[in-house]
Amino acid sequence: MRRAVNGPDAAGGRQPRTYDASARQERAARNREAVLDAARDLLFRSGYAGTSITAVAKAAGVSPESVYKYFGGKAGLVRGIYERGLLGSESVPAELRSDAAQLQERDPLRLMGTWGHLVAEVLVQGAPVWILMRDAAAAGHTELTLQLEQIREKKYHRMRANARRLLQSGHAKASLTEQQAADIMWFYSSPELYEVLVVQRGWNPDQLAAFVSTGLAAQLL
Numbered sequence: 001m002r003r004a005v006n007g008p009d010a011a012g013g014r015q016p017r018t019y020d021a022s023a024r025q026e027r028a029a030r031n032r033e034a035v036l037d038a039a040r041d042l043l044f045r046s047g048y049a050g051t052s053i054t055a056v057a058k059a060a061g062v063s064p065e066s067v068y069k070y071f072g073g074k075a076g077l078v079r080g081i082y083e084r085g086l087l088g089s090e091s092v093p094a095e096l097r098s099d100a101a102q103l104q105e106r107d108p109l110r111l112m113g114t115w116g117h118l119v120a121e122v123l124v125q126g127a128p129v130w131i132l133m134r135d136a137a138a139a140g141h142t143e144l145t146l147q148l149e150q151i152r153e154k155k156y157h158r159m160r161a162n163a164r165r166l167l168q169s170g171h172a173k174a175s176l177t178e179q180q181a182a183d184i185m186w187f188y189s190s191p192e193l194y195e196v197l198v199v200q201r202g203w204n205p206d207q208l209a210a211f212v213s214t215g216l217a218a219q220l221l
Contacts, residue, residue: 048136085126108171127194157167
């Protein structure tokens with residue numbers, strides 16, 4: 001981003017020159033990522049109650065004011081970590097890869113396979129953070145309650161859109177309503193499923209992906 005500022009010309013007057021803000025924006029983006037990395041590490045070591053904005057700022061090498069500027073407080077910071085997890089682990093965000101698969105894939109079984117892979121990828125990144133938020137909210141940190149409600153609402157809106165496209169493709173069971181299809185997708189992509197199978201039972205991501213793929217295929221197609 002460039003904007004004009006005034007500077008002296010050869011005749012001693014003033015003429016516009018440009019100011020390149022891209023370096024400042026890149027530095028801010030790096031700082032934001034450093035804050036998210038530091039906060040995630042501290043949260044999983046010390047818990048929500050035991051993690052302070054001051055400690056996060058120190059670990060990230062920024063000021064506490066910068067953390068508040070980026071995220072508005074600890075609850076917003078934790079949500080930022082969760083939302084980064086939704087991007088997945090590849091350069092192209094998981095949501096965009098899902099959209100592309102729905103547009104391009106003609107084989108519904110392969111689409112379910114892609115969805116299973118993406119669900120597992122995102123859950124590995126985001127479900128531990130969601131579980132931390134849920135448990136902290138239940139322990140009395142009510143500032144997280146609204147964050148969780150907004151996350152659920154946004155996710156369900158996404159599931160409804162996926163369900164609508166699947167029904168329009170003609171590959172879904174004729175008996176399914178849009179709401180039922182969305183509910184099934186909601187279940188198979190839920191952090192609670194990750195908690196039971198991965199955290200409690202020790203499944204690995206490949207096993208989770210296969211379970212989600214076959215489950216979605218059996219329930220939806």
